[in-house]
Amino acid sequence: MPVEAIAIDLQQERKEILKRYRKLLSSAKPYLQENDSKLIKQAFMMSMDAHKDMRRKSGEPYIYHPIAVAQICVEEIGLGGTSIICALLHDVVEDTEITLEQIEEKFGKKVAKIIDGLTKISGVFEHGSSQQAENFRKMLLTLSDDIRVILIKLADRLHNMRTLGSMARDKQLKISSETFYLYAPLAHRLGLHAIKSELEDLCLKYTEPEVYKDIAKKLKETKTSREKFIQNFIKPIDKGLQDLGFKHLIKGRPKSIYSIYNKLKKNNVPFDEIYDLFAVRVILDVPKEQEKGACWAVYSMVTDHYKPNPERLKDWISTPKSNGYESLHTTVMSSGKKGRWVEVQIRTTRMDEIAEKGFAAHWKYKGNDTRTNKAFESWLSQVREALDSSDKTTSAVELVDSIRSTLYNDEIFVYTPKGKLIVLKDGATALDFAFEIHTEVGARCIGAKVNNRLVPLGYKLKTGDMIECMTSNKQKPSEDWLNFVATTKAKSRIKDYIKEANKQHIVIGRDMVEHRLKILGINLLSLEVTNQLRAYFNVKDANDLFYRFGKGYIQLDELKKWKLDREAHERKQAAKTIQEPLTNTKNLVKELKKLHGDRKDADAILIGEDMDKLDYTLAKCCNPIAGDDVFGFVTINEGIKIHRTSCSNAPELLSRHGDRVLKAVWASKVQMSFTAHLIVRGTDRMGLMNDITRITSQELQVNIQNLSIEVREGIFEGKIALIVNNTEHLDQLIQKLEAVNGMVEIIRES
Ligand code: MN
Numbered sequence: 001m002p003v004e005a006i007a008i009d010l011q012q013e014r015k016e017i018l019k020r021y022r023k024l025l026s027s028a029k030p031y032l033q034e035n036d037s038k039l040i041k042q043a044f045m046m047s048m049d050a051h052k053d054m055r056r057k058s059g060e061p062y063i064y065h066p067i068a069v070a071q072i073c074v075e076e077i078g079l080g081g082t083s084i085i086c087a088l089l090h091d092v093v094e095d096t097e098i099t100l101e102q103i104e105e106k107f108g109k110k111v112a113k114i115i116d117g118l119t120k121i122s123g124v125f126e127h128g129s130s131q132q133a134e135n136f137r138k139m140l141l142t143l144s145d146d147i148r149v150i151l152i153k154l155a156d157r158l159h160n161m162r163t164l165g166s167m168a169r170d171k172q173l174k175i176s177s178e179t180f181y182l183y184a185p186l187a188h189r190l191g192l193h194a195i196k197s198e199l200e201d202l203c204l205k206y207t208e209p210e211v212y213k214d215i216a217k218k219l220k221e222t223k224t225s226r227e228k229f230i231q232n233f234i235k236p237i238d239k240g241l242q243d244l245g246f247k248h249l250i251k252g253r254p255k256s257i258y259s260i261y262n263k264l265k266k267n268n269v270p271f272d273e274i275y276d277l278f279a280v281r282v283i284l285d286v287p288k289e290q291e292k293g294a295c296w297a298v299y300s301m302v303t304d305h306y307k308p309n310p311e312r313l314k315d316w317i318s319t320p321k322s323n324g325y326e327s328l329h330t331t332v333m334s335s336g337k338k339g340r341w342v343e344v345q346i347r348t349t350r351m352d353e354i355a356e357k358g359f360a361a362h363w364k365y366k367g368n369d370t371r372t373n374k375a376f377e378s379w380l381s382q383v384r385e386a387l388d389s390s391d392k393t394t395s396a397v398e399l400v401d402s403i404r405s406t407l408y409n410d411e412i413f414v415y416t417p418k419g420k421l422i423v424l425k426d427g428a429t430a431l432d433f434a435f436e437i438h439t440e441v442g443a444r445c446i447g448a449k450v451n452n453r454l455v456p457l458g459y460k461l462k463t464g465d466m467i468e469c470m471t472s473n474k475q476k477p478s479e480d481w482l483n484f485v486a487t488t489k490a491k492s493r494i495k496d497y498i499k500e501a502n503k504q505h506i507v508i509g510r511d512m513v514e515h516r517l518k519i520l521g522i523n524l525l526s527l528e529v530t531n532q533l534r535a536y537f538n539v540k541d542a543n544d545l546f547y548r549f550g551k552g553y554i555q556l557d558e559l560k561k562w563k564l565d566r567e568a569h570e571r572k573q574a575a576k577t578i579q580e581p582l583t584n585t586k587n588l589v590k591e592l593k594k595l596h597g598d599r600k601d602a603d604a605i606l607i608g609e610d611m612d613k614l615d616y617t618l619a620k621c622c623n624p625i626a627g628d629d630v631f632g633f634v635t636i637n638e639g640i641k642i643h644r645t646s647c648s649n650a651p652e653l654l655s656r657h658g659d660r661v662l663k664a665v666w667a668s669k670v671q672m673s674f675t676a677h678l679i680v681r682g683t684d685r686m687g688l689m690n691d692i693t694r695i696t697s698q699e700l701q702v703n704i705q706n707l708s709i710e711v712r713e714g715i716f717e718g719k720i721a722l723i724v725n726n727t728e729h730l731d732q733l734i735q736k737l738e739a740v741n742g743m744v745e746i747i748r749e750s
Contacts, residue, residue, distance in 0.1 A: 036081030177654035200258035306332035509550025608667035615639030622647035625674035627727025632662035
């Protein structure tokens with residue numbers, strides 16, 4: 001950062017801080033209990049003092065951040081006093097001198113516990129795990145005690161995403177990817193619809209800035225005509241609502257940029273052809289007991305005016321979604337010259353608040369819907385299950401994955417013969433049900449009756465099924481059960497059984513190996529030898545190694561071969577100098593800086609110039625070419641790979657292994673050539689092929705490496721691999737090709 005003296009008007013800043021704090025207090029007022037404001041003030045003073053010398057990357061005083069997080073907690077999630085205190089203090093233990101003990105002394109156990117959950121763990125992590133994953137695990141551990149940890153964390157993340165603009169590019173990518181991979185799904189699971197959409201939009205803004213800007217621009221351009229259309233559309237609905245005598249509100253607004261982006265990508269249609277760019281929402285102010293009738297009355301009125309699409313009626317009032325969402329959706333055809341499909345959402349003020357603010361709002365109205373509470377409880381117990389069953393052999397990354405898999409899943413509701421409701425994840429089988437009832441029932445299960453009909457263990461259950469399990473004492477879990485169970489609980493119970501059964505084979509196998517090694521002259525089965533064997537036979541860990549010997553999967557004679565190979569290898573190694581593997585990202589960055597001196601982007605790989613000093617290659621999955629936005633990724637065995645930030649693997653790499661990501665930029669001086677893959681589609685016109693090759697190879701002198709075409713029902717589709725110098729070069733070519741008569745679209749493959 002340039003060292004520049006910026007005159008900061010401290011007095012002005014102080015005024016601004018107090019202004020923001022007062023705004024927080026006034027929004028919080030309706031949620032506060034008697035003693036709350038005094039404690040909030042203390043928390044504010046403590047946080048202000050602790051962060052007093054800190055500034056954010058943007059240069060603003062740090063305290064703006066905790067105040068903003070608290071403001072989100074109140075305004076957008078609807079949380080109360082304790083959460084405000086925790087939000088104000090959420091960064092002090094991590095970043096300042098203040099300790100958890102001090103917090104507990106002042107604000108009590110509850111607050112200290114929540115803040116502990118919000119404080120990142122620092123330190124070194126085992127290979128294959130990332131700090132992010134470890135922190136996530138810690139956060140989840142406290143989550144099962146107090147859901148507020150995750151709600152405040154989401155508020156924190158939301159504010160960080162809103163202010164991501166002042167961070168460095170690689171940080172932006174890393175944080176956006178994490179957000180997309182974990183936090184947006186979490187927000188979805190907790191029913192925080194507004195926050196989920198905003199997080200997704202912000203992720204798109206930073207990972208694919210061009211696409212984001214393009215959609216935002218188009219939305220702006222079409223704003224006036226869209227608003228006019230909506231006004232005309234809602235006129236008869238508004239009149240109808242007045243006639244029915246409902247106090248109401250009508251909102252018509254575009255869907256989120258991310259959901260439009262998804263539609264464009266999925267349906268492969270241009271922007272103007274997305275018909276349901278916006279949804280019209282009717283919000284009724286009626287008492288709880290009249291809700292259902294009122295919503296259906298409005299539905300009936302709307303469909304008197306506009307013709308509904310019968311396939312798109314969704315009734316989440318009779319059956320709410322598992323994250324608590326309630327609403328009645330219909331898609332109707334607008335009147336006028338050019339009819340358009342418009343989605344109309346009908347709900348009440350209560351349902352709307354739940355849809356926007358999720359579970360926090362739900363609790364406000366609690367006590368009514370046991371089914372939603374049950375679905376949520378069931379999710380929480382899946383999280384607990386995953387946490388309980390993870391041991392040292394489960395990496396934090398695996399754990400995050402298993403929890404992530406619970407986020408987007410819908411539940412099914414099934415019953416025991418006595419009519420007890422059991423919530424299972426969609427895709428669960430009769431065996432999952434058995435394990436849900438009791439571990440022993442699962443382990444001894446030989447089959448089940450679903451609605452009085454005999455079914456196999458792997459039978460997939462549906463909502464409404466009634467299941468009776470049949471057991472036998474002779475039955476025991478087997479490995480292939482893992483192939484068809486869906487729930488975390490069943491999976492970990494089966495694994496436990498198998499592990500127990502395998503223990504015996506491990507002991508036997510170990511004795512056998514030890515004995516044979518003695519014969520071969522190796523007297524000690526040391527950790528080093530064990531590790532060598534493990535690598536040689538390509539097995540996961542020592543137990544697995546001995547288990548395989550014990551079961552006879554690996555023959556003892558193989559040990560002799562291993563010994564000979566090892567001796568040959570040792571001789572070879574002695575001749576060579578030992579080379580450090582390139583897996584330490586921190587050292588790499590140091591090396592890069594040394595290599596580049598004080599040049600701009602000294603900590604980045606300079607693609608094209610560092611070729612002889614660093615082991616890196618361009619990733620095959622996305623084929624980057626000069627000019628693409630890229631990053632470097634340190635792989636375990638294959639050196640550094642350069643990926644496009646738009647690569648389909650990027651979100652996973654960046655979020656799960658952020659610590660192995662390096663900055664990468666293209667050397668501008670060096671001329672390089674790359675293979676780019678295009679898909680061209682057009683009408684099957686005589687001579688089209690000829691035009692393509694003529695423009696490519698003759699006019700633009702671009703080499704075609706490969707070309708294949710297919711014609712189906714009058715549509716021409718070609719795949720071309722070209723040698724180009726950079727994105728500019730490629731764009732030029734695409735522009736020329738787009739002008740060819742009969743060409744419909746050209747897509748660059750990633
Ligand atoms: Mn923070």
